[in-house]
Amino acid sequence: MPLLTSDILVIGGGIAGLSAAAALSRDAHVRVLEAEEQIGFHSSGRSATMLHYALGDRLVRALTLASRPFFDEPPSDFADVPVGREMPVLVYARDDERGELDVLGSELAGFAHLERLDGVAVSQLCPLLKEDARHGLADHRGIRLDPHALLQGFLRQLRGSGGQFHSKSRVAKIEHRATWSVSTEEGDEFQAPIVINAAGAWGDSVARLAGVQPIGLQPKRRTIITFDGPAGTKLEELPFAKTVHDELYFAPESGRLFASPMDEIPADPCDAQPDDYEVALAAFRMEERTTVKVERIHSKWAGLRTFAPDRHPVCGFEGQAEGFFWLVGQGGFGLQTSPAMAEIVSALITKSRWPVADVQPEDLSPDRFHG
Ligand SMILES: Cc1cc2nc3c(=O)[nH]c(=O)nc-3n(C[C@H](O)[C@H](O)[C@H](O)COP(=O)(O)OP(=O)(O)OC[C@H]3O[C@@H](n4cnc5c(N)ncnc54)[C@H](O)[C@@H]3O)c2cc1C
Incomplete structure (x- = not known):
């Protein structure tokens, strides 16, 4: 396959990676690299599928509350079935x-x-x-x-905006020179100035591949x-x-x-x-x-x-590696917070209006671990 370029590469096609990719694809060309063939094979397809406020703490509840309008009224073209x-x-x-x-x-x-x-x-x-x-x-x-409806809805949004989802694409090598070069086990090569690490349980492994200090997930x-x-x-x-x-x-x-x-x-x-x-x-x-x-x-x-060590999500650019963006640590609340988190990713990357008044960028920033 020839070298495939995009504005943004998302590593991990679970609910975190797909929801962020869908939001970002409004303004950028986005590709998602997912190791598995089946969508939602790992955490996103194995959850208890609830939205409730007894999960997590104040910050998680604020992200959940901010996500609620999306679940109550998803965009009309999002899914054919209720989410x-x-x-x-x-x-x-x-x-x-x-x-x-x-x-x-x-x-x-x-x-x-x-x-x-x-x-x-x-x-x-x-x-x-x-x-x-x-x-x-x-x-x-x-x-x-309904996690399946959510994953399919975000995938549909991504594709509808010209983005691509590459399944069976397990990232094996990540290098940064002028831009990020990413190779998969299957031998495909991708390049983008921004890489989003949305690899769930593998978040620290993906960071190590990129030469970035792990968080301690x-x-x-x-x-x-x-x-x-x-x-x-x-x-x-x-x-x-x-x-x-x-x-x-x-x-x-x-x-x-x-x-x-x-x-x-x-x-x-x-x-x-x-x-x-x-x-x-x-x-x-x-x-x-x-x-x-x-x-x-x-x-x-x-x-x-x-x-993450403080049980809060980690979302933001890594200070020590230009263009490397963390989107990990969704714990037991990754489905119910995904719409708000996706808008936060979009705001941080496109430098647009901050979407959740009760949560601040520093609450989520990887700097709290890397200083
Ligand atoms: C039993 C259980 C109950 C839960 N209940 C709830 C609930 O009621 N409500 C709620 O909101 N949340 C719940 N959760 C949590 C929720 O499922 C997770 O927070 C969420 O799915 C995390 O999404 P993710 O995209 O980060 O991870 P994942 O869905 O695991 O996605 C990460 C993806 O990255 C891919 N990947 C990893 N390494 C690479 C690589 N090198 N190259 C390419 N791709 C790679 C993986 O294949 C995987 O598909 C529950 C979880 C469990 C397990």
Whole structure:
């Protein structure tokens, strides 16, 4: 293949890379290089697919709130199917956990309209919980996202603006002379003045290839199982239900239930596979906190949630390598923050108006690690 040039090369075609590429392609010629053949093969296709405000901290919540209008009303040509549907979110607590529920309630107050629930109301919203779930916070406007629709929508936007997506293009070599030269394992060569590192769990590996100091990203494995719900339960009416501690969440999933023990097991970047222990833990916690018997596990999967040391996303130009841009560290909130993050990437690269008033460039800058 001849040398392929563009204004911007994005390494990694998950939700981070694709959403940013779509936004940037309004003003620039963008190419996305994705190692896998299948779109969303890694974290972006393995998530719990929720938008809710119990995830992360103030900064993550601000990015989520800023993303919400996109999910509520995506551009008319974005996708043929809805990118999400509203689903109530219930965070519940036993008597001994009530204090933490109070703290969470005050932290979330600026982001969601919360309803405080007593034991009766908790059980009405989620009849599967045991009676000791006597306290709850409900946000009736959580969103169950459709990651496939989102990925395809961003891809469509990219292509519609003249950009290209190159699958089966694993970047193996990155050099900077007057511009960035990038080669893939398959032997294809690309050049661009700006390279965006959106390689998810591989973010530090891609930085090393470019001779850029890594950030200290830590991928952490999380496991999900699916199983049958109790006969006679209207599963589709259930909320996304989560313990106030990060112990268990569950929700309806295509006529069954899914659950996660909210594990965070440090891992190297890889095609993450569920471990027997976390699979058993998911079933155990489901039976501990609910009246459901997990008779048979229908399916299971694991994915990596990759965190920067301060658990905030990293987005901005690397001070020590001209034209090298970081877009990593989306942890467990990369889907629900992707529209706002994409606009932030676009604002930083095209030097246009900053899009999220409650977040500042220095909150996200790689300079906080590299000084
Ligand atoms: C179990 C689980 C539950 C989650 N629940 C939620 C949730 O409810 N809500 C939410 O918002 N988020 C959730 N997340 C987090 C969300 O999935 C991630 O934050 C998000 O997918 C990260 O997107 P990404 O594009 O950075 O990573 P990825 O989707 O992993 O994309 C990175 C891409 O880079 C590619 N790549 C790597 N190296 C190279 C290379 N050398 N050359 C070319 N390409 C390369 C990879 O193949 C990969 O496709 C969850 C994650 C998991 C695992």
